[in-house]
Amino acid sequence: MLSSKNSALESKDNEIFEVEESIAIQSELIKTMATMVNSKAYVNERNQMGCWKQANYHVEQNNKIVDEELSDWESKFFEVDMDDLHELFMAANYLEIESLLNGVAKRVADIIKACMNVEVIRQTFGINNDFAAQQEEEIRKLNSWNHI
Amino acid sequence: MSNQKKRIFQIEAFKNRVVVDPKYAEKTWKILEHAIHEIYNHNASGLSFEELYRNAYNMVLHKFGEKLYSGLVTTMTAHLKEISKSIEAAQGDLFLEELNRKWNDHNKALQMIRDILMYMDRTYIPNTHKTPVHELGLSLWRDNIIHSGKIQSRLLSTLLELVHRERTGEVIDRGLMRNIVKMLMDLGSSVYQEDFEKPFLEVSAEFYRRESQKFIECYDCGDYLKKAEIRLNEEIERVTHYLDAKSEGKITNVVEKEMIANHMMRLVHMENSGLVNMLLNDKHGDLGRMYNLFRRVPNGLAMIRDVMTSHLRETGKQLVTDAERLKDPVEYVQRLLDEKEKYDGIISLAFSNDKTFQNALNSSFEYFINLNSRSPEFISLFVDDKLRKGLKGVSEEDVEIILDKVMMIFCYLQEKDVFEKYYKQHLAKRLLSGKTVSDDAERSLIVKLKTACGYQYTSKLEGMLTDMKTSQDTMQGFCSSHPELTDGPTLVVQVLTTGSWPTQPSITCHLPFEMSALCEKFRSYYLGIHTGRRLSWQTNMGTADIKAIFGKGQKHELNVSTYQMCILMLFNNADRLSYKEIEQVTAIPASDLKRCLQSMACVKGKNVLRKEPMSKDIGEDDSFFVNEKFASKFYKVKVGTVVAQKESEPEKQETRQRVEEDRKPQIEAAVVRIMKSRKVLDHNNIIAEVTKQLQSRFLANPTEIKKRIESLIEREFLERDNSDRKMYRYLA
Numbered sequence: 028m029l030s031s032k033n034s035a036l037e038s039k040d041n042e043i044f045e046v047e048e049s050i051a052i053q054s055e056l057i058k059t060m061a062t063m064v065n066s067k068a069y070v071n072e073r074n075q076m077g078c079w080k081q082a083n084y085h086v087e088q089n090n091k092i093v094d095e096e097l098s099d100w101e102s103k104f105f106e107v108d109m110d111d112l113h114e115l116f117m118a119a120n121y122l123e124i125e126s127l128l129n130g131v132a133k134r135v136a137d138i139i140k141a142c143m144n145v146e147v148i149r150q151t152f153g154i155n156n157d158f159a160a161q162q163e164e165e166i167r168k169l170n171s172w173n174h175i
Numbered sequence: 176m177s178n179q180k181k182r183i184f185q186i187e188a189f190k191n192r193v194v195v196d197p198k199y200a201e202k203t204w205k206i207l208e209h210a211i212h213e214i215y216n217h218n219a220s221g222l223s224f225e226e227l228y229r230n231a232y233n234m235v236l237h238k239f240g241e242k243l244y245s246g247l248v249t250t251m252t253a254h255l256k257e258i259s260k261s262i263e264a265a266q267g268d269l270f271l272e273e274l275n276r277k278w279n280d281h282n283k284a285l286q287m288i289r290d291i292l293m294y295m296d297r298t299y300i301p302n303t304h305k306t307p308v309h310e311l312g313l314s315l316w317r318d319n320i321i322h323s324g325k326i327q328s329r330l331l332s333t334l335l336e337l338v339h340r341e342r343t344g345e346v347i348d349r350g351l352m353r354n355i356v357k358m359l360m361d362l363g364s365s366v367y368q369e370d371f372e373k374p375f376l377e378v379s380a381e382f383y384r385r386e387s388q389k390f391i392e393c394y395d396c397g398d399y400l401k402k403a404e405i406r407l408n409e410e411i412e413r414v415t416h417y418l419d420a421k422s423e424g425k426i427t428n429v430v431e432k433e434m435i436a437n438h439m440m441r442l443v444h445m446e447n448s449g450l451v452n453m454l455l456n457d458k459h460g461d462l463g464r465m466y467n468l469f470r471r472v473p474n475g476l477a478m479i480r481d482v483m484t485s486h487l488r489e490t491g492k493q494l495v496t497d498a499e500r501l502k503d504p505v506e507y508v509q510r511l512l513d514e515k516e517k518y519d520g521i522i523s524l525a526f527s528n529d530k531t532f533q534n535a536l537n538s539s540f541e542y543f544i545n546l547n548s549r550s551p552e553f554i555s556l557f558v559d560d561k562l563r564k565g566l567k568g569v570s571e572e573d574v575e576i577i578l579d580k581v582m583m584i585f586c587y588l589q590e591k592d593v594f595e596k597y598y599k600q601h602l603a604k605r606l607l608s609g610k611t612v613s614d615d616a617e618r619s620l621i622v623k624l625k626t627a628c629g630y631q632y633t634s635k636l637e638g639m640l641t642d643m644k645t646s647q648d649t650m651q652g653f654c655s656s657h658p659e660l661t662d663g664p665t666l667v668v669q670v671l672t673t674g675s676w677p678t679q680p681s682i683t684c685h686l687p688f689e690m691s692a693l694c695e696k697f698r699s700y701y702l703g704i705h706t707g708r709r710l711s712w713q714t715n716m717g718t719a720d721i722k723a724i725f726g727k728g729q730k731h732e733l734n735v736s737t738y739q740m741c742i743l744m745l746f747n748n749a750d751r752l753s754y755k756e757i758e759q760v761t762a763i764p765a766s767d768l769k770r771c772l773q774s775m776a777c778v779k780g781k782n783v784l785r786k787e788p789m790s791k792d793i794g795e796d797d798s799f800f801v802n803e804k805f806a807s808k809f810y811k812v813k814v815g816t817v818v819a820q821k822e823s824e825p826e827k828q829e830t831r832q833r834v835e836e837d838r839k840p841q842i843e844a845a846v847v848r849i850m851k852s853r854k855v856l857d858h859n860n861i862i863a864e865v866t867k868q869l870q871s872r873f874l875a876n877p878t879e880i881k882k883r884i885e886s887l888i889e890r891e892f893l894e895r896d897n898s899d900r901k902m903y904r905y906l907a
Contacts, residue, residue: 121232
């Protein structure tokens with residue numbers, strides 16, 4: 028049970044964070060766990076993401092900053108390299124923090140938009156081309172109006 | 176995000192790719208499978224939620240959702256099969272408890288499992304349209320436990336057994352029942368209905384069928400209904416305690432059908448305790464119960480209503496045709512009033528003022544009251560009796576109540592014009608003999624009649640009352656203008672307007688000298704005030720008070736009619752008078768004269784005259800003397816007052832004839848009225864319209880209407896249409 032105003036959360040790399048309860052509950056997962064009265068074991072969490080800290084920070088900031096400044100701050104926050112972005116993404120998904128998830132998704136969408144064509148996207152995200160040559164030809168023909 | 180500043184991104188490929196161990200899926204699943212086992216074995220406390228959640232999350236993320244899901248199904252099914260065996264093994268009464276306990280366990284386990292597999296529930300399952308975890312848990316439970324061969328039938332029979340026991344008076348564990356029933360409801364309404372409700376209803380129907388058969392043999396109607404009511408309430412209570420609320424309507428239908436609808440006929444017609452018996456004995460409680468129960472079944476109330484109506488008509492018919500009762504009109508009407516009051520009571524107390532019953536009551540009364548054509552006359556006589564003496568000393572509100580009750584009966588009459596005729600006669604007699612108990616009561620009744628029948632009906636009646644008042648004023652004026660008349664005989668005159676009063680024209684007899692002088696004085700006084708009017712003395716309607724001294728000095732005051740006064744005054748100047756002499760001098764019509772003499776000479780206690788010979792009838796050659804030996808206990812003796820009586824046969828015929836005559840112009844007036852506005856109308860419609868218009872006075876006879884139409888055609892008020900013989904046209 029999160030008894031005090033601050034809850035103690037342990038991350039995978041055994042770092043303990045003191046987090047305010049209201050912020051911790053932004054995460055759906057933690058919220059669910061908090062309702063489990065039974066075992067203390069449930070409460071002593073281990074997070075697989077080292078980025079819990081970052082995730083938490085984002086949430087904190089979200090709660091503090093007023094709207095206009097928010098988008099500025101957010102764009103700065105999300106200017107990280109792909110790996111960090113990926114970690115952030117996974118963390119948000121696992122912990123089910125909606126605001127964070129939306130922010131990262133927006134960022135990724137912007138990146139995709141900024142890319143010129145398919146090849147660039149593939150390179151950026153490290154996706155392998157698993158189409159057979161013929162297939163690819165067909166798809167390009169069908170979507171020629173899209174200027175991919 | 177509308178970011179204006181363009182950035183140059185650093186495009187780098189991912190550095191870390193998550194490496195998937197080929198055995199990863201299997202390993203992860205084993206962890207989860209173990210966890211499920213532990214949960215079912217009540218060992219969940221040693222598990223870490225976060226770890227399990229993470230494992231499930233990873234499986235789904237790495238596209239092993241299928242494996243996770245099917246593994247879940249297999250594991251859960253296996254556990255449920257074990258649980259099924261343990262439930263089957265339970266003995267006797269422990270069966271339900273075991274089932275209940277295992278159900279609770281399963282629910283708790285399911286909850287935990289669902290929390291752990293939350294990510295799969297949210298992502299994999301919607302995508303693949305599979306059953307969510309919670310639902311899956313319920314349907315697995317249903318398939319493996321509830322619908323398992325050994326358990327399904329045993330469960331049902333156990334539940335039905337418990338219900339049966341409770342019905343026979345035992346106390347059962349209602350909490351347990353509620354839990355089990357709730358379990359069935361949670362598994363889906365079709366489970367509840369198929370696995371419990373339907374058989375429950377069938378078994379209940381059978382139970383109540385048997386029970387009602389038993390009851391109907393040994394209980395009378397009232398007790399049977401009590402039992403049925405108890406059972407009905409029991410079932411409703413049962414539903415609130417441990418069944419689905421939707422079952423209430425269904426089970427009450429079963430009880431209603433088996434206990435009430437199937438035996439309705441027999442209950443109503445049961446000897447010595449059925450509906451008729453209840454009505455006769457005013458058993459309001461039983462009647463109310465019957466009403467409430469029968470109201471629930473189709474045609475229940477209709478049956479009660481029909482039996483009540485036919486019973487009422489039967490008793491009513493007997494009432495009005497009972498020869499004994501017809502001898503006393505006041506008793507007759509009182510009995511009608513009592514009957515009405517009784518049924519009003521029943522309808523308001525037991526049948527909750529149901530309008531349809533009120534209507535049935537009204538139509539029945541209307542039916543049998545009009546079976547006896549003397550009803551109008553009798554009602555008038557009843558009112559006459561009340562207004563003469565019956566209402567003496569009664570408070571004003573009570574007077575109103577009684578008059579209102581009479582009005583209700585009056586409204587049932589179809590021949591209201593007959594009533595009017597009699598009422599006028601009786602009212603005239605009351606007023607002229609000064610015998611009415613209260614002027615206010617008279618007026619009040621006339622107002623009620625006006626409300627019921629309209630102004631025309633009561634205008635003459637009101638005229639009569641007004642005349643009485645006016646006469647009083649006239650008398651005062653006369654006395655004050657002739658102060659010398661305080662000595663000698665006093666005269667009280669009532670001046671009646673000819674049209675209003677039911678007077679018959681009569682020949683004025685010869686008044687004794689003392690009186691005729693006085694009468695002339697009054698006549699000149701009156702005509703002095705009201706010029707252009709004609710007065711004629713109605714000597715057949717007056718009364719006189721005479722002081723008489725008999726042979727031994729007995730002094731008496733005699734109250735007699737005017738005719739009798741004329742006769743008696745003659746004996747001031749003669750000792751002996753023959754019939755013929757009397758007739759000549761007084762000029763009283765023969766039949767009246769005979770009656771007067773008879774009442775004065777032949778009636779014991781009133782025989783102020785002596786007749787020779789001493790026969791009962793008056794013969795033309797009889798002679799009369801003053802009866803010197805006349806004796807009476809009272810100082811004031813009333814001799815042969817004119818009192819309203821039941822009419823003799825010939826009188827009755829005469830009245831009826833007069834009524835029929837009066838109806839003719841009324842029918843004609845109605846026909847002319849209708850044709851004037853419609854211009855053209857066919858035969859059937861005319862009949863219908865005329866009947867409707869005259870409804871408030873009497874029931875018009877179609878033959879009579881036809882005759883009147885013929886007469887109107889003759890007199891050129893109407894004509895027949897040339898092409899269609901059934902159409903009539905109005906002639907202006």
